[in-house]
Amino acid sequence: MIEAVIVDDEIKALQSLSWELTNFSDEINVTASFTDPKKALSHLELNTPDCLFLDIEMPTMDGFQFIQKLKNKNFPVVITTAYNQYAIKALKNEAIDYLLKPIDSDDLKETLSKIKKYNSKNYTADRLEKMLLNYNANATNKKITFNTDGKLVFLESDEILYAESDGNYSTIFLVDGQKMVLTKKLKEVNDILPSTSFFRIHNSYIINLTKIKEFIKTDGYVILKPNHKIPVSRQRKSDFLDLL
Numbered sequence: 001m002i003e004a005v006i007v008d009d010e011i012k013a014l015q016s017l018s019w020e021l022t023n024f025s026d027e028i029n030v031t032a033s034f035t036d037p038k039k040a041l042s043h044l045e046l047n048t049p050d051c052l053f054l055d056i057e058m059p060t061m062d063g064f065q066f067i068q069k070l071k072n073k074n075f076p077v078v079i080t081t082a083y084n085q086y087a088i089k090a091l092k093n094e095a096i097d098y099l100l101k102p103i104d105s106d107d108l109k110e111t112l113s114k115i116k117k118y119n120s121k122n123y124t125a126d127r128l129e130k131m132l133l134n135y136n137a138n139a140t141n142k143k144i145t146f147n148t149d150g151k152l153v154f155l156e157s158d159e160i161l162y163a164e165s166d167g168n169y170s171t172i173f174l175v176d177g178q179k180m181v182l183t184k185k186l187k188e189v190n191d192i193l194p195s196t197s198f199f200r201i202h203n204s205y206i207i208n209l210t211k212i213k214e215f216i217k218t219d220g221y222v223i224l225k226p227n228h229k230i231p232v233s234r235q236r237k238s239d240f241l242d243l244l
Contacts, residue, residue, distance in 0.1 A: 001027060001028070001029055002027055002028040002029070002050045002051055002112070002115060002116070002119075003028075003029055003031045003049050003050045003051075004021060004028055004029065004030050004031065004049055004050065004051045004052070004053060005030070005031060005032045005033070005034075005040070005043070005044065005047075005049040005051070005052050005053070006018055006021075006030060006032075006033040006034070006052075006053045006054075007033075007034050007035075007037060007040040007052065007053070007054050007055060007058075007063075007066065008033075008034075008035065008053075008054075008055035008058075008080065009035050009036075009037070009055060009057075009058040009059060009060075010035070010055070011035055013055065013080075013101065014033050014034075014035060016102075017053060017080060017103065018030045018033055020103055020105075020108065021053075021108075024105060024108055024109075025112060027112065028051075028112065031047075031049060032047070032049075036060075037058055037060060037061040037066050038060070038061070040066070041066070041069055041070065044070060044071075044072055045071055045072060048072060048074055048075055049075050050075060050076075050115065050119055051075060051076050051077075051078060051115045051119075052075060052076070052077045052078070053078050053080055053099075054066060054067070054077055054078065054079055054080065054095075055079075055080050055081065056079055056080070056081040056083070057081065057082070057083070063079060063081075067095070076095075076096040076097075076114070076115050076118045076119070077095045077096065078095060078096065078097050078098065078099060078111055078115070079095045079097070079098040079099070080098070080099045080101060080103070081098060081099075081100065081101065082100065082101040084100055096114050096115070096118055097110075097111045097114050099111060143155055143156060144156070144157060144160070144192060144193060144194070145192075146172065146180060146182060146192070147182075148180050148181065148182050148183075153180065155174075157193075157194060157197045157198075157208065157210075158175070158208075158210065159174055159175055159176070160172060160173075160174060160175070160193070160198075160208050161173045161174060161175050161207075161208055161211055161224055161225075161228065162205055162206060162207045162208060162211070162224060162228065162230060163186060163189050163190075163193070163198075163205070163206040164186075164204060164205055165185070165186035165203065165204040165205070166181075167185075168183070168185055169181055169182065169183060169184070169185075170182045170184050170185065170186050170188075170189045172189070173228075175211070175225075186200070186203075186204065186205075186206065189206060190206055193206060197209055197210060199236075199239075199240060199243060200236065201222065201230060201231075201232050201233065201236055201240055202230070202231050202232060202233040202236065203233060205230050205231070207222065207224060207230055208224070209243065211224045211225050212224060212225075213225045213226075213227075215232075220232045220234070220237065
């Protein structure tokens with residue numbers, strides 16, 4: 001059963017689409033509907049439907065602005081509109097399809113097929129991700145796992161040189177010269193890295209202790225192999241010296 005949420009500022013249009021969806025197929029169920037986009041956003045923060053049907057022309061917040069404000073995007077979005085000039089823009093804004101009002105039953109049938117295909121693909125990907133995470137959790141030599149750019153990256157501690165903060169993001173610098181940008185704050189990265197090998201030496205840096213080449217006490221910084229200069233904060237200097 002496909003659980004759907006509808007957002008449309010016009011109550012008649014919302015009721016019409018809800019009726020069409022529930023009467024067109026016994027495979028779809030409208031679990032919630034909203035005329036207020038802000039209330040819909042609040043609902044979607046706590047609930048993940050199988051599909052969202054979203055109107056474009058709304059006075060307080062249009063459909064494209066709504067998509068940008070979505071914190072949880074783990075479901076397909078179908079744009080509903082009376083204006084076909086939005087079609088290309090809709091698909092560029094992470095929508096899997098668009099439906100022109102009044103909605104044609106054949107178009108709706110194709111859209112439901114796309115929703116099923118999307119959810120089936122994501123279900124398989126989620127299962128595989130869980131399998132990989134469980135395997136790594138039970139492995140003798142656990143690897144450090146990062147989720148970035150739609151993929152899981154498994155690393156040995158020895159492959160990581162240091163991590164640097166960039167506001168709500170962090171960058172992982174690897175020994176081979178590569179780097180990964182994560183949508184995590186440095187505090188979250190610090191929770192992932194094993195404390196036996198890594199130390200948050202500064203508000204903006206976490207270093208791999210095994211990669212320290214020199215510690216310049218007078219200037220308050222370390223040099224990591226081969227030649228990366230990282231500052232040591234005054235507040236963390238004492239704890240750092242204890243580790244050494």
